[in-house]
Amino acid sequence: MNRFKASKFRHTEARLPRREAWISGIRAGSVPSCGNHVKASCRWIAFNAEAAGVLGIVPLECEDGGKRTISQLCCHSDVVTDFDFSPFDQLLLATGSADETVKVWRLPEGGQDIPGGAGLTLGPGEAPVDALQFHPTADAVLATSAGKRVTVWDLGQQQPLTVLDSHGDQLQSLTWKRDGHLLGTSCKDKKLRIFDPRAGPAASQSVLGHDNNKDSRLLWMGSSDCLISVGFSQMREREVKLWDTRKLSGAMFTMALDTSPG
CATH class of the missing domain: 2.130.10.10 (YVTN repeat-like/Quinoprotein amine dehydrogenase)
Structure with a gap:
């Protein structure tokens, strides 16, 4: 008699979403860092962009079946080393940078402009910020x-x-x-x-x-x-x-x- 129960997931396989659900045209950066290069909440996806100090921001769900718009969040004066969404507020994003500061941003609900300034800035400190987590x-x-x-x-x-x-x-x-x-x-x-x-x-x-x-x-x-x-x-x-x-x-x-x- 088999000691182990067969998993109910043994025949599962990953399925790619339909092509119209893909997010294309992203120009992601490849800056080496100890932190995240992409992070998502229930509302937004954030990723390192090509320009130093800039994150790409994409809505997780597109409205009325339209095409997703990729926006830029100009966060810091130097490389964004890590970022994280709050588990209590899906619109709250914290970013850390080689410019020695940590900033907290409130992203819009949808259909609104990306904020031009951080809601909160901590620092500058005495060293670049390497990692952060809520x-x-x-x-x-x-x-x-x-x-x-x-x-x-x-x-x-x-x-x-x-x-x-x-x-x-x-x-x-x-x-x-x-x-x-x-x-x-x-x-x-x-x-x-x-x-x-x-x-x-x-x-x-x-x-x-x-x-x-x-x-x-x-x-x-x-x-x-x-x-x-x-x-x-x-x-x-x-x-x-x-x-x-x-x-x-x-x-x-x-x-x-x-x-x-x-």
């Missing part, structure tokens, strides 16, 4: 990384709630756990760190992540205590590691993906 369960709370420091902001009060600065080198990524209790970071010093920002600014756990200090990214596995890291081995092979953050002493699982050309 808190998943607390409204108007935003984590940003710049240099060796993560700042958790209260956007309503426009001031930091806490600063996490126990990193040994430049930050590469940050990610909130889905319940918002923990924050994970990866750093150029090759370490992964776990923070409970409510308990204090020091990392509660840290461990050597990947043997190579090239860019790495972190992702929580749903609501579990498991964390996925994507980085590079000492031989420059791209690899994925799975961690149990309840005891962050070593990776539970490591898988090589490919060999990087450089």
Whole structure:
């Protein structure tokens, strides 16, 4: 008798939408950064454009079956390194930049002009902003990384709630756990760190992540205590590691993906 139940999704396959539903004519940028290059809410899709400091903005749904209009949001005076939509407000977009500022934008409902200025600007700081992410369960709370420091902001009060600065080198990524209790970071010093920002600014756990200090990214596995890291081995092979953050002493699982050309 088979121990495992057959998945009800075993015969599913991806289907491309009709061609009239495609979004074409996009001139996306290829600026290297640690953050996102495309992000979507229930209303808008944002992506890096060719010009530095500019995001392309496309409505997720077109009105009356018409063609989608691609607009430009002139955000910063330098490269947009990362951006994120608020999980509490699908029109609220935060952007970070190499110009050392973070800006918060309110996009229109639809059929209105793209805003010419940010609703809120934080900074400039002392280093380019590398990554940012809204808190998943607390409204108007935003984590940003710049240099060796993560700042958790209260956007309503426009001031930091806490600063996490126990990193040994430049930050590469940050990610909130889905319940918002923990924050994970990866750093150029090759370490992964776990923070409970409510308990204090020091990392509660840290461990050597990947043997190579090239860019790495972190992702929580749903609501579990498991964390996925994507980085590079000492031989420059791209690899994925799975961690149990309840005891962050070593990776539970490591898988090589490919060999990087450089």
